[in-house]
Amino acid sequence: MKKQRKTSGIIIIGNEILSGKTLEKNSNFMCKELFRIGVSCEEIVIIKDDKSRIIEKLNNFRKKYSFVFTSGGIGPTHDDITSDSVACALGKKLILNTEAKRRLEKHYADDVLTKARLKMAYMPENSTLIDNPVSVAPGFSIQNIFVFPGVPKIMQVMFKEKVKSFDEGLRYYKKTISTTLSEGIIGEYIEKIQNKFNTLEIGSYPYFKKNSFGVSLVIKGEKDLEVSKASNEIYNYIESINGNPEIF
Amino acid sequence: MKKQRKTSGIIIIGNEILSGKTLEKNSNFMCKELFRIGVSCEEIVIIKDDKSRIIEKLNNFRKKYSFVFTSGGIGPTHDDITSDSVACALGKKLILNTEAKRRLEKHYADDVLTKARLKMAYMPENSTLIDNPVSVAPGFSIQNIFVFPGVPKIMQVMFKEKVKSFDEGLRYYKKTISTTLSEGIIGEYIEKIQNKFNTLEIGSYPYFKKNSFGVSLVIKGEKDLEVSKASNEIYNYIESINGNPEIF
Numbered sequence: 001m002k003k004q005r006k007t008s009g010i011i012i013i014g015n016e017i018l019s020g021k022t023l024e025k026n027s028n029f030m031c032k033e034l035f036r037i038g039v040s041c042e043e044i045v046i047i048k049d050d051k052s053r054i055i056e057k058l059n060n061f062r063k064k065y066s067f068v069f070t071s072g073g074i075g076p077t078h079d080d081i082t083s084d085s086v087a088c089a090l091g092k093k094l095i096l097n098t099e100a101k102r103r104l105e106k107h108y109a110d111d112v113l114t115k116a117r118l119k120m121a122y123m124p125e126n127s128t129l130i131d132n133p134v135s136v137a138p139g140f141s142i143q144n145i146f147v148f149p150g151v152p153k154i155m156q157v158m159f160k161e162k163v164k165s166f167d168e169g170l171r172y173y174k175k176t177i178s179t180t181l182s183e184g185i186i187g188e189y190i191e192k193i194q195n196k197f198n199t200l201e202i203g204s205y206p207y208f209k210k211n212s213f214g215v216s217l218v219i220k221g222e223k224d225l226e227v228s229k230a231s232n233e234i235y236n237y238i239e240s241i242n243g244n245p246e247i248f
Numbered sequence: 249m250k251k252q253r254k255t256s257g258i259i260i261i262g263n264e265i266l267s268g269k270t271l272e273k274n275s276n277f278m279c280k281e282l283f284r285i286g287v288s289c290e291e292i293v294i295i296k297d298d299k300s301r302i303i304e305k306l307n308n309f310r311k312k313y314s315f316v317f318t319s320g321g322i323g324p325t326h327d328d329i330t331s332d333s334v335a336c337a338l339g340k341k342l343i344l345n346t347e348a349k350r351r352l353e354k355h356y357a358d359d360v361l362t363k364a365r366l367k368m369a370y371m372p373e374n375s376t377l378i379d380n381p382v383s384v385a386p387g388f389s390i391q392n393i394f395v396f397p398g399v400p401k402i403m404q405v406m407f408k409e410k411v412k413s414f415d416e417g418l419r420y421y422k423k424t425i426s427t428t429l430s431e432g433i434i435g436e437y438i439e440k441i442q443n444k445f446n447t448l449e450i451g452s453y454p455y456f457k458k459n460s461f462g463v464s465l466v467i468k469g470e471k472d473l474e475v476s477k478a479s480n481e482i483y484n485y486i487e488s489i490n491g492n493p494e495i496f
Contacts, residue, residue: 015451018289019420020280021466022453025271027294032268041266043301046275046292049451053291076432077452078439108432116435151454172267184324184356187364191326203263203297204325205270206399218269 005170005222006039006066011057012046013072013082014150026071026148029156033163038170039067049073054085062089062144067166069159072150074139076116086145087124097123100138107136130162173224175231179243180214182206189237190217197230199223253418253470254287254314259305260294261320261330262398274319274396277404285415287315297321302333310337310392315414317407320398322387324364334393335372345371348386355384378410421472423479428462429491430454437485438465445478447471 010030016022027044034041042065047053054073061068073082087094100121105113120137130139130146134154139147139162146162148155179186183206194202200221207216217234221227231247238245258278264270275292282289290313295301302321309316321330335342348369353361368385378387378394382402387395387410394410396403427434431454442450448469455464465482469475479495486493 015449015468016453016466017276018279018292019283019468020276020278020289023273023276028265028268028271030268031266035267041268042296044266044292044294048290075452075454076435078435078442079451112433114432114436116439117432119435151456153456184362184365185360187324187326187367188362191364194326201263203327204323205264206323208399208401218264220267 003168003170006166006168007042007064008034008039008067008069009042009061009065010044011054011061011068011070012044012150013049013054013070014046015048015079017046018048026150026152026155029152030069030071030159033160035172037163037167038172039163039166049079049081051081051085051088054082055089058086058089058145066144068145069148070145071148071155074120074137074147074149076114076119080119082147083123083140086142086147090124090142090145092124092126092142094122095125097121097127097129097140100129100140103136103138130158132158134158170222173221173227175219175227176248177217177219177231177234177238178207178214178246178248179217179238180212181238181241181243182213183215185241186215186238186243190234193230193234197221197226200226200230202230251416251418254414254416255290255312256282256287256315256317257290257309257313258292259302259309259316259318260292260398261297261302261318262294263296263327265294266296274398274400274403277400278317278319278407281408281411283420285411286418286420287411287414297327297329299329299333299336302330303337306334306337306393314392316393317396318393319396319403322368322385322395322397324362324367328367330395331371331388334390334395338372338390338393340372340374340390342370343373345369345375345377345388347377348388351384351386378406380406382406418470421469421475423467423475424496425465425467425479425482425486426455426462426494426496427465427486427491428460429486429489430461431463433489434463434486434491438482441478441482445469445474448474448478450478 010027017024031041073080123140127140127142203218205216219231235245258275265272279289321328371388375388375390451466453464467479483493
C-alpha cells in the first residue's frame with residue numbers, strides 16, 4: 001500500500017508579531033525542515049496570546065492535519081498561556097510534570113527556582129517531554145500537538161531533533177529554472193505545461209535584482225522522473241525563444 | 249460616542265512560503281503600518297495557492313474583521329488565482345475591468361499585452377482599483393477585502409498609500425522597558441502589574457545578545473496616562489532590585 005504523505009499546520013503565538021514589533025521567522029525554519037523530510041505544511045496561522053483563540057485554532061488544526069506545531073507562549077511570564085490552552089483544548093488537566101520540575105531544579109540549583117520558573121513545568125497530563133538542550137525548560141507533545149518555545153535559537157534545536165522521527169523517506173523532488181523573460185511572456189506556455197503534468201506543482205516567482213529581472217519557475221512533485229521530464233520541456237522551450245534558461 | 253477601533257486580518261497566499269523557499273515579510277510590513285495608524289491586526293494566515301482554501305479564509309475573515317488584506321496571487325500566471333477566488337467568495341462575476349485594461353495597454357504599448365498579462369485586468373465586478381505606481385497592474389478592493397500583490401516592493405507602496413484612509417486617529421501608546429534580569433525573576437511581579445492595569449497589554453520578551461541577555465517589557469494601551477503610570481511603576485521596581493532598567 002502506498003504510504004500517505006503526512007500533513008501539518010503551524011500555530012505561531014504572540015502579540016509582538018501582530019503589532020509588527022517582531023519579524024516572525026520560526027515558521028520559515030519549520031517549513032524548510034518539514035519540506036526536507038517530506039511532511040507537507042498546509043497552513044500557518046499567527047494569533048495573539050489569547051486563550052480562546054489558541055484553543056479554537058488547536059481544535060481546528062488537530063482534526064485537519066497529521067501534526068500540529070506551536071511556537072511561543074511557554075515561558076515563565078503571565079502572557080505565556082500556550083500549555084494551559086493545549087490542556088483546555090484537549091479537556092485535560094494542567095499538572096506539574098515531575099520530570100520537567102526535576103530538570104528545572106537541577107538547572108536552577110545555584111539560582112532561584114521561582115514560582116514563575118516553575119510555571120514552565122506545568123503541562124497537560126500525559127504529555128511527553130521534548131528535550132531542550134539550550135535552556136533546559138522542555139517543550140512537550142500530546143496526541144498530535146507539538147509545543148515549542150518562541151525563542152528562535154532554542155526552538156530550532158528542539159524542532160530539528162524532534163521531527164527527525166517523522167521522516168518516512170517520502171521526499172519531494174524539485175527543479176528550479178530561471179529565465180530573463182517575464183511572467184507575462186511565458187505565462188501561457190507554463191499553464192499548458194501545468195495542465196499536461198497535472199500531478200506536479202509548478203510555481204512562478206518573479207525576481208527583481210539590481211540590474212536584472214526575470215522569473216524563477218519551481219517544478220515540484222512526488223516523482224523524480226516526472227519532475228525531470230517537465231523541467232526539460234520547459235528548459236527547451238525557454239531556450240528556443242532566447243530566454244537564457246538556467247536549471248538547478 | 250466612543251470610536252470603535254477597527255480590526256483586520258491578513259491572508260498571505262503562496263506555496264513558496266509553505267515549502268520554506270520564501271521568508272514571508274509582507275505581513276510584518278502590513279502589521280507595522282496598521283499599528284502605526286491604530287488598526288488592530290488580529291490574525292495572519294498563510295495558505296497555499298488553492299482556490300477552495302482561499303475562499304474559505306476570505307469568507308471567514310470578512311465576517312470577523314473590519315478589513316481583510318490579501319497579498320499574493322494576482323500576477324499573470326496559472327498559479328495566480330486570488331482574484332478569481334475573491335469573486336467566488338462573494339458570489340460575483342470575474343470580469344475584465346476596462347480601466348485596468350486601459351492602464352495595462354498603455355504600459356505595454358511598446359511590448360506585447362499577452363493573454364497572460366491581460367489576466368491581471370480581470371477582477372470581481374464592482375471592484376475599486378488600488379493604484380500600482382511601480383508596475384502598473386492594479387490591485388483592487390471590494391466590500392471589506394483589499395487585494396495586494398505579493399512582490400514586496402510593489403505591495404509596500406500600494407499598501408502604505410491605501411491604508412492612509414483607514415487612519416481614524418485612534419493611536420496606540422507604547423513604552424518599552426529593558427532589564428538585565430530574567431523573566432523567571434520578574435515574572436511574578438509583572439503578572440501583578442498586569443492584573444492591576446488590566447486594560448493594558450503587557451508583553452514580556454527575552455532577548456539574547458552576544459554578551460548579554462535580559463528581557464524587554466512592552467506596555468501597550470489606548471491611554472497615554474495609563475501606559476505611563478504602569479511603566480513608571482515597573483521601572484521603579486526593577487531599579488529597586490538592581491535590574492538596570494532602561495525605558496524608551
